[in-house]
Amino acid sequence: MSQVLGRVFIGSLARRRLATALSLFAIALGVALGLAVQIIHAAALEEFGRGMRLLAGEADLQVAGSREGFDDVLYSRLAMREEVSDASPVVELEVRLPSHERSLALYGIDALRVAHVHPALMPQSDEARREGAALDVLQHDALFLSPAAQAELGVAPGDRLDVVAAARVVSLRVAGAVPGAGQGRALAVMDIAAAQQLFGRVGRITRIDLSLKDGIDIPAARDALAADLPPGVEVLTPRAAEELAAGLSRAYRVNLTMLATIALVTGGFLVFSTQFLAVARRRKEFAFLRALGMDRAALMRGLLVEGAVVGLAGGLLGIALGHGIAAIAFDVAGGDLGAGYFKAVSPALRFDPVASGAYLILGVLAGLAGAWLPAREARRMIPARALKSGDEAVMFRFRAHPLGASACLAGAAALCLLPPLGGVPVFGYLAVALILVGAVLVLPILVQGFARIASRLRRPLWRLANARLAAAPGQGVVAGAGVVASVALAVAMAIMVASFRDSVDRWLTAVLPADLYVSASPLGTSGFLEPAILERIATLAGVSRTMPLRFDTLRLDDERFPVSLIARPVDGGRLLPLVGPATPIPAGERPAWVSEAMADLFALAAGxxxxxxxxxxxxxxxxxxxxRDYARQQGAVAIELADYRAVTGDLVANDVGVILAEGASFDTVAAAVRDIVGENTVRIASPGEIRARSLAIFDRTFLVTYAMEAVAVLIGLFGVSTSFAVLAIVRRKEFGMLRHLGMTRSEVGRLITLEGVLTAAAGTSLGLAAGAAVAVVLIEVVNRQSFHWSMDLNLPIGGLLVFAATVIALAGLAARVSGHQAMRGSAVLAVREDW
Known part of the structure; x- marks a missing residue:
């Protein structure tokens, strides 16, 4: 492109400063959101993976069992295998810290073996030069903290740290540090024998890390070792274990990325609106250039370059904003945006050149996509006609495409029937895109329908608005396309979140049938309630009956994450939120109830x-x-507590639900329980408190979703404002003529406002319908394929109507403010303006 033509096309962006700025900002927001999600989760996954690799050390294989562990006799057996060079047993615990109201990852290690397999976990005494300091790790009360744990807990070597062990509080001495753990992961290390004794794990370990001899084939050794393991114990490579753990957050990350992509697509709609209207405004200019010898291809290339420049500038701004958003998110929501996948991870912000480059390209593509249709329209222009006044009106005679819209909806329905690809609901997201495209294709019909409704009112302004929209429905399409996309996204997410929240609330009510809950440990690994304590609680005055609960994890195969085991009184399934009728079980067989996630992941069904x-x-x-289970994405199985105890002989419980006798006081019984177990050893809560805390976590998790909805709606309103600003300039002669016919500036302003309201009403109505359809896809396809749980549809009708009315009112205001400039000029000059 020559320098002169560059000034003609690129220079026009500077002359349209407001429209260019809004388009650029819309693309920047989409790029920023998508890049921020990518940076945050990439950093969290990298830090998480680094932590996993730190814990694995130099191990070639990891033998892992359930959360409650397995017999440590297996350690000596595996250490003697001819393939094994070194073996290191580990007890993994999640220890509650009553004075800090949080938990801490604790690893019981064999100090004699740890240096050979994972030296990064080697503890170091704070008095390393003292004689006998090397034996500090063997002390029964010695605890070693990573630098990150010391900083987070505010303790130093020599201090005491209280931990919950079984049903008592034990004070441990911070004897030193774990310098190899670095600043990224908060953890503690102590001698394995001391950990087993302190936390009731004598004879039990949870993991064995193995280093193989030189020349041993790792896959072959893995297969040979797996054949010698008891049920529920699997042998994994450290990389496989890392991928299994990180895979839990994949669906959440993909969904947020897709939301950001939709915001970017909405920005592309805004580029389309501004470029289309700019082409209409500059139609005579382009016709003159064509008459001077510019060919069609050069004209189209110039307009595409304009869109690419807007996309490039928006992408660069978005990259800067994305890194800023990521930095804020690390401080406010953490490395998982509040979802709770990487609680112990403290990632650092880093510049990601690959992701930044990819989103920069997406920004340019969004600008090109938005400019393509206007550029094609300019290419098809006939110069002789375009030089005549009023020819730009032909650009707004859009035809509706009912067959195309029907084909889009049919295609969306067909895509919803397809399975996910690699666990990602790709076809579900394609169905969402087709629904949005189909909605835009229907928009001209709806705009004309709203105009006909307005024409029934005999007031002149309403009739003028009707005539304009009926003659040029493309005006409504150009101004309303962004509204349809943004409103549809916001409505779909509002319906999905409302449905999810309502389903979670009712699920919590179903799974919390007791009046009072006593919890010994958050994950059930460091604290438990012994039979004697359970018996004393059951015989308290004011207690009708108790419901002990026992939790564990089970490894059913080496390709999936361990599922959760819940042993509790089930009452034939009546105490579980079943999604279908219970299936009768033959006499003599033990019943089990699987969660929806487990049924999907393991292809299981009733019977x-x-x-x-x-x-x-x-x-x-x-x-x-x-x-239905919303707490365990990896799957869960519930069995009767009596069956569990009969098979395992394990009589302890992690939690106990207490059903109060009629007239009993919650506070009185809670105080009596504390007298039995002691202060700070357990957490006592009512179902209402648990439900409120759970819903607060839910709202925090979806905080980012709410922010993305707001951004999408903001982009849509930008589109309305920009569209009517340019339309008002294009229609200056029309407004001048109306002024000559006797209309005042105020009446012309009301006309523009009315057209904006009608256009926004059409776009918002279509957005509501499209959003409802998208919500069904999100609930029934995307959510089910991503997280493997169902929910009941809940339409927040009142909130949606208020939202729609607000969008329409703001669109009318934006149209009025944007058209103000067109009413400031002289009516005489506006009519005389011509080429």
Whole structure:
């Protein structure tokens, strides 16, 4: 492109400062949101993976069991295998810290073996030069903290730290540090024998890290070792273990990225609006250039370059904003944006050149996509006609495409039937895109329909607005396309979140049938309630009956994350939120109830046989039903507590639900429980408190979603404002003629406002319908394929109507403010303006 033509096209962006700035900002927001999500989760995953690699050390293989562990006899057996060079046993615990109201990852290690397999976990005494300091790690009360843990807890070597062990509070001495853990992961290390004794794990370990001899083939060794393991114990490579753990957050990350992409697409709609209107405004200019010898291809290339420049500038601004948003998010929501996947991870902000480059390209593509249709329209222009006044009106005679819209909706319905690709609901998101495209194709019909409704009112302004929209429905399409996309996204997310929140609320009510809950440990690994304590709680005055709960994890295969085991009184499934009728189980068989996630991940259904590794041996169950579970994305299985105890002989509980006798006081019983177990050893809460805390976590998790909705609506309103600003300039002669016919500036302003309201009403109505359709896809397809749980549809009708009315009112205001400049000029000059 020559320098002169560059000034003609690129220079026009500077002359349209407001429209260019809004388009640029819209693309920047889309790029910023998508890049921020990518940076945040990439940093969190990298830090998480670094932590996993730190814990694995130099191990070639990891033998892992359930959360409650397995018999440590297996350690000596594996250490003697000819393939194994070094073996290091580990006890992994999540220890509650009563004085800090949080938990801490604690690793019991064999000090004699740890240096050979994972030297980064080697503890170092704070008095390393003192004689006998090397034996500090063997002391029963010695605890070593990573630098990150010391900083977060505000403790130093020599201080005491209280931890919950079983049903008591134990004070441990901070004897030193774990310098190899670095600043990124908060953890503690102590001698494995001391950890087993202190936390009731004598004879139990949770993991064995193995280093193989030189020349040993790792896959072959893995297969050979797996054949010698008891049920429920798997052998994994450290990389596989890292991928399994990180895979839990994948669906959440993909969904946020797709939301950001939709925001970027909405920005592309805004580029389309501004470029289309700019082409209409400059139609005579382009016709003159064509008459001077510019060919069609050069004209189209020039307009595409304009869109690419807007996209490039928006992408560069978005990259800067994205890194700023990521930095703020690290401080406010953490490395998982509040979802709770990487609680112990403290990632640092880093510049990601690959992701930044990819989103910069997406920004340019959004600008090109928005400019393509206007550029094609300019290319098809006939110069002789375009030089005549009023020819730009032909650009707004859009035809509706009912067949195209029907094809889009049919295609969306067909895509919803397809399975996910690699666990990602790709076809569900394509269905969402087709619904949005179909909605835009229907927009001209709806605009004309709203205009006909307005024409029934006999007031002149309403009739003028009707005539304009009926003659040029493309005006409504150009101004309303961004509204349709943004409103549809906001409505879809509002319906999905409302449905999810309502379903979670009702689920919590179903799974919390007791009046009072006593919890010994957040994850059930450091604290538990012994049978004697359970018996004393059950016999308290004011207690009708108790419901002990026992939690564990079960490894059913080496390709999936361990599922959660919940042993509790189930009452034939009546105490579970079943999604269908319970299936009768033949006499003599043990019933089990699997969550929706487990049913999907393991291809299980009611009536199927299920073998669970309990107590080191396989135990047969029969699936009696499928239940809804929003707490465990990896899957869960519930069994009767009596069956669990009969098979394992394990009589302790992690939690106990207490059903109060009629007239009993919650506070009185809670005080009596504290007298039995002691202060700060357990957490006592009512179902209402648990429900409120859970819903607060839910709202924090969806905070980013709410922000993305707001951005999408803001972009849509930008589109209305920009569109009517340019339309007002294009229609200066029309407004001048109306002024000559007797209309005042105020009446012309009301006309523009009315057209904006009608256009926004059409776009918002279509957005509501499209949003409802998108919400169904999100709930029934995307959510189900991503997280493997269902929810009941809940339409927040009142909130949606208020939202729609607000968008329409703001669109009318934006149209009026944007058209103000067109009413400031002289009516005589506006009519005389011509080429």
């Amino acid at each position: 199927d046989a299920l073998v669970l590794p309990l107590g080191g041996k396989p135990v047969a169950f029969r699936i009696a039903g499928v239940w």
